[in-house]
Amino acid sequence: MDQIDAEHLEWATLSVARLWPNARIAGVVTLKSDASTRRFFRFALESSRKGAPPTVILVDLGPDDLPRYARALNLLPEPLDEPPWLNVHRFLTALGAPVPALYCFSPAERAMLVEDVGNVSLYDAARAEPARAGDLYRLAVRHLLDLHVRGTRKLRAGCIASAIAYDERLFGWEMNEFVEFGCDAVAGGIDRAALGPELTDLARRLGKLPRVFSHRDYHGQNLFIQQLDGPLRLRILDFQDALMAPAAQDLAVLLTTRDTATVVTPALERRLLEYYQAGLVRRGAPGLEPAAFLSTYRLCVLQHALKVIGRFTWLEREGKRGYARYIPDALAQARRILAGPEGDWFVRLRAALLRDGGAG
Numbered sequence: 001m002d003q004i005d006a007e008h009l010e011w012a013t014l015s016v017a018r019l020w021p022n023a024r025i026a027g028v029v030t031l032k033s034d035a036s037t038r039r040f041f042r043f044a045l046e047s048s049r050k051g052a053p054p055t056v057i058l059v060d061l062g063p064d065d066l067p068r069y070a071r072a073l074n075l076l077p078e079p080l081d082e083p084p085w086l087n088v089h090r091f092l093t094a095l096g097a098p099v100p101a102l103y104c105f106s107p108a109e110r111a112m113l114v115e116d117v118g119n120v121s122l123y124d125a126a127r128a129e130p131a132r133a134g135d136l137y138r139l140a141v142r143h144l145l146d147l148h149v150r151g152t153r154k155l156r157a158g159c160i161a162s163a164i165a166y167d168e169r170l171f172g173w174e175m176n177e178f179v180e181f182g183c184d185a186v187a188g189g190i191d192r193a194a195l196g197p198e199l200t201d202l203a204r205r206l207g208k209l210p211r212v213f214s215h216r217d218y219h220g221q222n223l224f225i226q227q228l229d230g231p232l233r234l235r236i237l238d239f240q241d242a243l244m245a246p247a248a249q250d251l252a253v254l255l256t257t258r259d260t261a262t263v264v265t266p267a268l269e270r271r272l273l274e275y276y277q278a279g280l281v282r283r284g285a286p287g288l289e290p291a292a293f294l295s296t297y298r299l300c301v302l303q304h305a306l307k308v309i310g311r312f313t314w315l316e317r318e319g320k321r322g323y324a325r326y327i328p329d330a331l332a333q334a335r336r337i338l339a340g341p342e343g344d345w346f347v348r349l350r351a352a353l354l355r356d357g358g359a360g
């Protein structure tokens with residue numbers, strides 16, 4: 001795993017001494033990062049007085065402020081005034097969302113010290129105690145409702161998320177990534193050009209939907225569970241790519257991404273979708289009627305699954321290992337949707353992914 005740079009360690013040492021004068025760094029552990037270029041390190045702190053946290057996280061923001069799709073589509077002019085993490089964190093903190101505290105930030109080092117929210121992800125907690133999966137994922141849906149309803153109502157132009165739309169063009173870019181990188185992995189030998197019109201139609205259908213403030217990557221490995229002296233608490237990470245998206249997109253990510261099907265059964269999925277819709281009604285928020293909402297959700301599941309197949313195949317080609325193991329899960333989600341009523345809209349895609357002897 002990556003070792004911390006001497007410059008970052010020096011900055012963190014000085015920052016800890018300034019923030020908590022009686023504390024010092026007693027140990028450093030490199031944490032696993034995901035697909036981005038960011039790096040994470042956990043510092044154990046020792047202090048002669050109360051007040052300093054036992055641990056803090058150093059986030060090395062890496063060289064890029066925007067994800068690859070944002071740069072490819074020129075969604076925002078660069079350079080940005082500040083890293084998106086800081087911008088969205090400011091908005092979410094004002095909203096009262098359970099995001100980690102920011103202790104300090106260095107533009108020169110492109111590094112932050114932030115609150116350590118622990119080691120127990122939502123997915124890991126549900127997998128360890130399957131009987132609690134319903135309660136745990138309802139907690140996540142409840143916080144998602146808050147982001148979608150209050151977050152959308154309070155969003156202003158100062159938040160970078162308001163300037164980026166998960167629209168037909170972005171959905172289409174992700175479907176092109178599926179065709180270019182992922183199609184051969186799950187449907188080798190298929191005429192990829194023949195899928196183009198159907199994937200364009202999928203992007204068009206999703207691009208027409210109303211949008212809400214969206215986390216974009218709201219899944220069980222970006223949500224952490226804490227239970228100290230009180231009730232369960234959810235903490236939200238990796239919100240820097242927030243944008244405006246169809247509400248069902250966040251739900252599709254939460255309930256189906258990667259191997260989530262090992263803890264979110266179809267029965268639990270239905271209950272959580274009903275819980276979300278009932279929550280919209282309780283909050284007086286607009287929403288689609290149930291049948292239309294469910295169809296929208298299924299389209300988001302299909303699009304997300306195809307996106308994951310393309311993205312994870314590309315990541316493996318770029319030398320980022322460990323993602324290929326999730327491709328069969330994504331393929332299973334795509335097949336599940338294509339075998340249902342929405343599959344009638346995507347005849348060629350259905351034939352490609354459901355054919356006998358297909359990959360996965």
